[in-house]
Every structure is written in C-alpha cells, then in structure tokens.
Amino acid sequence: MKLNLALAQIATHLGDVESNLEKHFDFIKQAKAQNADLLVFPELSLTGYVLQDIVPTVAHHPHDDDPVFKHLLQASQDLDLVVGFVDEDSRHRFYIASAYLSGGRVLHIHHKVYLPTYGLFDEGRFFAWGDSIQAFDTKFGRVGLLICEDFWHASPPYLLWLDGADILLFSSASPGRGLNDNEKLESARWVERVNKSYASLFTSFVAHSNRVGYEDGLNFWGGSTMFDPRGELVTQAPYQTEHLLVSSLDLGLLRRTRARLPLLRDERTGLAQRELSRIIASREEGWKGHND
Amino acid sequence: MTDLAINTDLARQILTGFIKSEITRAGFTRAVIALSGGLDSALSCALAAQALGAENVLAVRMPYKASSADSLAHAQLLIDQLGVQSETIEITDMVDALIARDPDMSKTRKGNIMARARMIVLYDRSEDFKGLVVGTSNKTEILLGYSTLWGDMASAINPIGDLYKTQARQLARDMNIPAPIIDKPPSADLWAGQTDENELGFTYEQVDQLLYLLIDQRYLPEECVEAGFEKTFVDKVVTRIRCNQFKRMMPIIAKVSNRTIGYDFLYLRDWGT
Numbered sequence: 001m002k003l004n005l006a007l008a009q010i011a012t013h014l015g016d017v018e019s020n021l022e023k024h025f026d027f028i029k030q031a032k033a034q035n036a037d038l039l040v041f042p043e044l045s046l047t048g049y050v051l052q053d054i055v056p057t058v059a060h061h062p063h064d065d066d067p068v069f070k071h072l073l074q075a076s077q078d079l080d081l082v083v084g085f086v087d088e089d090s091r092h093r094f095y096i097a098s099a100y101l102s103g104g105r106v107l108h109i110h111h112k113v114y115l116p117t118y119g120l121f122d123e124g125r126f127f128a129w130g131d132s133i134q135a136f137d138t139k140f141g142r143v144g145l146l147i148c149e150d151f152w153h154a155s156p157p158y159l160l161w162l163d164g165a166d167i168l169l170f171s172s173a174s175p176g177r178g179l180n181d182n183e184k185l186e187s188a189r190w191v192e193r194v195n196k197s198y199a200s201l202f203t204s205f206v207a208h209s210n211r212v213g214y215e216d217g218l219n220f221w222g223g224s225t226m227f228d229p230r231g232e233l234v235t236q237a238p239y240q241t242e243h244l245l246v247s248s249l250d251l252g253l254l255r256r257t258r259a260r261l262p263l264l265r266d267e268r269t270g271l272a273q274r275e276l277s278r279i280i281a282s283r284e285e286g287w288k289g290h291n292d
Numbered sequence: 293m294t295d296l297a298i299n300t301d302l303a304r305q306i307l308t309g310f311i312k313s314e315i316t317r318a319g320f321t322r323a324v325i326a327l328s329g330g331l332d333s334a335l336s337c338a339l340a341a342q343a344l345g346a347e348n349v350l351a352v353r354m355p356y357k358a359s360s361a362d363s364l365a366h367a368q369l370l371i372d373q374l375g376v377q378s379e380t381i382e383i384t385d386m387v388d389a390l391i392a393r394d395p396d397m398s399k400t401r402k403g404n405i406m407a408r409a410r411m412i413v414l415y416d417r418s419e420d421f422k423g424l425v426v427g428t429s430n431k432t433e434i435l436l437g438y439s440t441l442w443g444d445m446a447s448a449i450n451p452i453g454d455l456y457k458t459q460a461r462q463l464a465r466d467m468n469i470p471a472p473i474i475d476k477p478p479s480a481d482l483w484a485g486q487t488d489e490n491e492l493g494f495t496y497e498q499v500d501q502l503l504y505l506l507i508d509q510r511y512l513p514e515e516c517v518e519a520g521f522e523k524t525f526v527d528k529v530v531t532r533i534r535c536n537q538f539k540r541m542m543p544i545i546a547k548v549s550n551r552t553i554g555y556d557f558l559y560l561r562d563w564g565t
Contacts, residue, residue, distance in 0.1 A: 013317075014562045052558040176306065181297040214313040216560045217454075219306050240305055 001252065003140045003167070006036035007224040007245040009237045011213025014048035017058050021046060021068055024083065027244055028075050034246045038080040038140065042171045042211035042224075043112075043147050044096060045084040049173035050215045055126045059088035062099045062106045069099075069106075076101035080138065082145065082209075084171055086127075087111065093128035098145045098171055100138065108136040110145040114153055120175060120218070123149075135165035141251065148172040151194065161202040162269055166229075166254050168198060170208040176221035176240075188221050188239065200231030203257045203264060205249055212240055229257040294504055298459050300466035304339070307451040311343035314449045315424050317565040322423030326414050326444070327351040327370065327378070328481060329363030332452060333428040334370045334473050335464045339451050340426050341374045342467075349376040350421045354410045356482075357384040362472075363481050369470040379417065383409040403482035407443025415446070424448035432457040432496060435503055436529070437536020438488065444480075445539065456503060457496040494525065502529055 008027040013019045024041065031039040043049065046068065047058045062069045062085075072083060080102040087097035087109060096112035111130025115123035133156050135144045144160030144167070151157055151170050160168060178186020191208065199206040205228060212222040224245050226234040230253065237243040258264055315323060323340045327333050340349045351374075353367045364380070371378045387409050391402060418425050427447025429439055431454055439445045452460055457478070464474055478488040478496065489495050502521055505511040506529070511519070516526045542554065551557050 013565055014560060015564050050560050052560065053556075054559065054563065179298050179303060179306070181295065181299050183299050183302060185302070214310055215562050216314070217310065219310060240309060 001140075003249045003251055004035055004037045005207060005226060005247060005249050006031040006034065006039040007207060007209040007226070007237065008039055008041045008045070009210060009212055009222045009224045009241075009243045009245060010042065010045060011220070011242055012045060012048040012211065014215055015051060015054040015058055016048070017046050017060070017068060020048070021071065024072065025075070028079070028081070030244050031246065032078055034244070036079055036246055038082070038138075040082040040169050040171060040207060040209040041084055042209045043084045043098070043173040044086065045171075045211065047084075047086055048215060049175075049211070049220070050218065051086070052122070052126060055086055055094050056088075059086040059094055061088055062101070062109060069101075073101055073104050073106070077104050080140075082169055082171065084147070084173075089128075094126070095128050095130055096123065096147055097130075098147055098169075100136065100143065100145060102138060107138060108134070108143075108145065110134075110147065112147040112150055113156060114149040116149045116152075120177070121149075133159045133163070135160050135163035141166050141254075143167045143169060146170050148174060151198070157198045157202065157206075161204060161264070162267070165204065166251075167205045168202070168207070170195065170206065172208065172210040173220055174210050175218040184223075184239070185221055188223050192223070192225060195225055196227050196231050196233070199227035199229060201263065203229040203254070203261055205229060205251075205254075212242055229253050294501055296456055296458050296500055296504055297462060298455070300463050303455070303459075303463055304342070304467070307339050308343035311340055311426065311449065311451050314562070315344065317562060318424060318448070320422060320424050322348040322350070322421060323426045324350045324352060324414060324418045324421050324423040325426045326410055326428065327353055327367040328428075329353075329360075329366035329473065330476075330478060330481070331464050331469065331473055332430050332457075332460055334366075334469045335460055335467065336426050336428045336450075336452055337370060337376060338374060338464075338467045338469060341376050346375040347377065348423070349374075350417060350423055351376045351378045352414055352417050353378065353380040354383050354413055355380070356382070356387055356406050358483055359481050360479075360484070362476070366470065366473050366476075370473065373468075373470060381413050381417075383413060386412075399483055403480065404440045404443060406482055407440035407480075411443050411446045418448075426451065427453065429453055430455055430457050430460045432500055432503060433488075434540060435507065435536075436492065436499070436532050437539045438492060439539065441539050456500040458500045493528075498525075499529060502526065506530065506533070 060066050060068045082100050084098050087095045098110045100108040113130040117124030135142050142164040144165030146156050176185045195206050195208050207226045210224050211220045221239050223239045224237040228234050235247045237245040325337045387405050390405050425447045427450030430452050433439050479486050505516050513526050513530050517523050
C-alpha cells in the first residue's frame with residue numbers, strides 16, 4: 001500500500017487566521033493536483049507562532065459550526081488534513097493543538113504536552129499543557145501526532161509507538177538558531193538527527209512539517225523531512241522557503257523492515273513499566289524524605 | 293581560539309529574507325541607511341540592496357567637518373558598486389549650532405550630538421523616501437554599549453545585530469565589500485584619528501572570543517579566566533555588558549495599572565501581519 005504524503009511548508013501571518021486559512025486552501029489545491037492522500041500543516045499553521053496576548057482572540061474548536069473548521073472539514077472530504085491551531089476547551093483553556101481531519105470528521109486532536117518555557121520560548125506563560133498522548137486509526141494505518149517540543153522528549157514518540165502508531169506526524173514552528181560554519185543551523189541539525197533516530201529506533205515512518213517565514217527577528221527554517229522505517233531520508237524540502245513536499249511512501253516497508261529487525265516485537269513494555277514504577281516510587285520516597 | 297566563522301551563504305539567506313519580510317509586512321518596500329564609510333553600514337547596505345533591489349535603498353552620507361575624507365570616499369566606492377540611491381547631507385551646521393552654546397564641551401558630548409543629528413536626518417529621509425531605517429550596529433558594540441543611545445543605535449530593523457564584529461567582517465568579505473572598507477581600522481570617525489580599538493582598549497578579535505564564551509556559551513567569568521583570558525580584561529568586559537543594559541532596552545515604565553505596556557501587554561511588532 002502506498003501513502004501519497006504531502007507536507008505544507010508555509011509561512012504564516014501572525015494572528016491573521018483569515019489569510020492563513022486562504023494559504024491552507026492554496027496548498028490543499030496544489031496537494032490535490034498532485035494526488036496527495038494526506039496533507040500535514042506545521043504547528044499553529046492557522047495563527048502564527050509567537051502569539052503572546054493574541055492567543056485568546058485566535059482560538060477555534062474543530063467543529064462543523066466553527067467558521068474556520070467547517071471549510072477545512074469540507075476540504076477533508078477530498079484528502080486527509082492535519083492543521084495547527086489554538087484550541088479553546090469548554091472551560092476556556094487554550095492549547096497549542098493539531099487536528100487530524102478526514103472525510104468531513106475530526107479523527108483526533110492532539111494538545112501539545114511539552115510547552116518550552118526557556119530561552120527564546122515562552123509557551124507555558126500563554127498556553128495550557130496537554131495531558132494525553134494517543135495514537136489513532138486512519139485509512140492509512142495507525143498514526144500519532146506530536147508538536148515540536150513534544151518530540152524533543154523521547155517519551156511521547158515512544159508512547160505513540162507502543163500505542164500502535166506506525167506513522168508519526170510531527171509539526172513544528174521551529175525558530176532557526178545556532179549559525180556557525182556548518183551549512184545547516186544547529187537547530188535544524190538537531191531536529192533532523194532526532195527524527196532520523198525515531199524512524200530508526202521505532203522502525204516507523206516519521207514525517208516532520210516545519211514552517212518558514214519570520215516573526216520579528218525569528219526565522220523559521222523549514223527543511224521538512226520524511227524518514228522511512230529503515231531510518232533513511234525519503235525526501236526533504238528546501239530550507240527557509242515555502243514548499244509543498246510530496247512523496248509516495250511504500251507502507252510495505254514497515255513489514256519488510258520489522259521482519260528483519262524485530263525491535264517492536266522484542267520491546268519489553270512490562271519491564272519498562274515496572275522500572276518506571278520503581279523509579280517514580282523511589283523519587284517520591286526521596287521527596288518525602290526531603291520534606292521530613 | 294574559538295572559531296567564530298559562519299556559513300556566509302546561510303547568513304546571507306537568513307538576513308536578506310529578514311530584511312525583505314520585515315520591511316514589506318510593515319507596508320514598505322524601501323530602506324534608508326546611514327552609510328559611514330565603515331564596514332558595518334556597508335554590510336547592512338549590501339544586504340538591503342540584495343534583499344530589496346538597489347533602486348529601493350537610499351544610502352545617506354552625513355559628514356561633519358572633522359570627518360575623514362576617506363569615509364566619504366569609501367562610502368562612494370560602495371554606492372558605486374551596489375548602484376543604490378544616495379544623498380550627502382552635511383551635519384556640520386546643525387551640530388555646530390548646538391556646540392556653540394558650550395564650546396568647551398567634552399568629546400563624548402560632541403560625539404553624541406553628531407550621532408543624534410545623524411539620526412534626525414536619517415529619520416527625516418525615512419519619512420520622505422518612504423523607507424524604513426536599517427540598523428548598522430553589530431553584536432559586539434551592542435553588548436559593549438559602544439554606541440550612542442537614540443543615535444547610531446536607532447533603527448527600525450537591524451539585520452546584523454546578532455553578528456560579532458569579526459563575523460560581520462567575514463560576511464562583508466564574502467559579499468565583496470570594497471577592500472579599503474574591510475581593511476581599515478574600525479572607527480566611529482567622530483574626531484580625527486579616533487579608532488574603536490584604541491578607545492575600547494582591546495581588539496575586536498580578542499573581545500569577540502571572550503563575548504562568545506560569556507554570551508553564547510554561557511561561561512562564568514571565572515571559567516573565561518580558566519580558559520586563558522586576563523582577569524582584568526574579563527572583569528572590564530563583564531562590567532561593560534552589565535552597565536550598558538539600559539542601551540538595549542526601551543524606557544522602563546512604572547507599573548501602576550493592571551495591564552502595562554512591556555510587562556503584561558505583550559505583542560510582537562509583526563502583530564496582525
């Protein structure tokens with residue numbers, strides 16, 4: 001089975017959902033013209049990234065009667081979509097979110113579970129922390145969504161793998177940093193290295209949709225990638241410029257790779273759970289001692 | 293020695309993209325730049341010309357009567373090479389009118405007046421030319437505070453403010469800035485014979501090495517000494533960085549309300565664009 005996967009490496013307007021939605025439809029049209037089955041947009045693709053006090057004014061909830069999502073849900077009749085947005089829950093907490101839309105329905109919403117609040121990042125000040133990491137079924141197999149800092153930590157991709165995801169879809173708004181004499185920024189090299197590692201360790205497909213453009217002095221570096229279950233780079237978008245990256249993924253590689261390299265079969269989840277329980281218990285014991 | 297070399301192709305791509313994006317989304321297509329004849333302004337000008345097209349860049353030369361003739365000539369070399377628009381506006385009359393009120397004033401006061409007179413001229417040209425002011429301060433001078441507040445530091449966008457002086461020099465070389473501009477000793481050219489390195493008391497090569505460890509690599513001052521820098525040098529630089537923080541900030545506002553600009557009224561400048 002083949003999956004014609006597309007990544008929309010776009011630049012966004014900060015806080016201007018209407019013009020960003022137009023951009024989404026531009027890329028949806030192009031992706032359809034190239035027979036894409038699934039199109040993945042970057043983190044916060046409907047809003048822009050450094051939102052700060054804009055957050056409450058650009059939030060949407062994926063639903064038929066939402067003025068933004070009704071159009072996107074309609075478009076998902078033709079091809080599956082992953083879009084990035086600010087989700088507001090019924091109790092008015094705001095999340096950095098990705099939604100998987102298919103056949104006019106919302107299959108899954110992921111709330112970012114790791115909000116970087118250090119260095120140039122200030123997400124924890126403006127957003128609520130997601131509290132769940134779950135894979136879900138699509139017509140192409142079981143999929144997992146993560147957003148940027150989520151995959152700077154090893155546990156979210158690991159949990160998705162154990163939850164059955166064979167296709168990991170990552171989205172980012174990654175600010176470029178670390179210019180030295182290398183032809184790539186340090187931030188780009190780091191992300192590419194870990195994406196390749198996840199594909200290798202989990203013998204899974206790993207696609208990363210990263211945005212481009214600027215917000216004040218920040219540049220977003222793009223360079224979106226797809227890695228196959230052998231850890232090989234399938235294709236990569238150029239750096240720093242808008243691009244629609246489309247590639248046909250041979251899903252049969254999952255079977256062939258795992259037949260020779262049964263890392264998933266041999267993964268000792270019970271052992272991991274026992275050791276985690278012990279580690280957590282001993283830490284709690286340590287804290288108790290500390291408090292005494 | 294730490295290698296501060298940068299990939300100049302990548303630097304150029306990011307910085308020209310920055311200029312283009314940040315000027316156009318603010319509703320402009322053009323830039324104005326104070327061209328001193330030195331390396332930093334030459335580099336900013338070359339980046340702006342590449343980003344916006346030479347015809348959309350206005351280079352403004354603003355000599356004072358004591359400015360070196362070389363400065364004007366070197367600026368002209370670059371104007372000719374890039375094909376940017378240019379103007380020369382002498383600041384002598386406006387500067388001397390103020391100095392005449394107190395002829396014995398210090399060199400520092402005179403230098404500040406010149407830097408701020410240039411800022412006034414530049415912002416006037418900005419309004420008339422409908423171009424945003426592109427800054428020319430590098431990371432070394434911003435950290436050391438070797439500049440005049442609201443003078444040469446004033447700009448709408450600064451493409452080179454995260455490049456150390458030695459990196460700016462490398463990029464300038466890569467962009468074929470005329471050799472006399474790259475090779476001469478850096479100078480604010482506020483009085484005859486002034487050079488940055490004499491005034492600062494160390495070379496850019498030396499201080500960039502130290503700043504890179506302190507700022508980019510987060511070394512403690514004592515770790516810099518362990519790494520081979522003189523303690524007096526480290527102390528001097530650390531003090532300069534701290535004492536000049538005020539030059540790197542907008543004026544601080546006394547908070548009395550529930551929502552205060554700068555503290556809990558937080559938006560990027562690109563808000564809505």
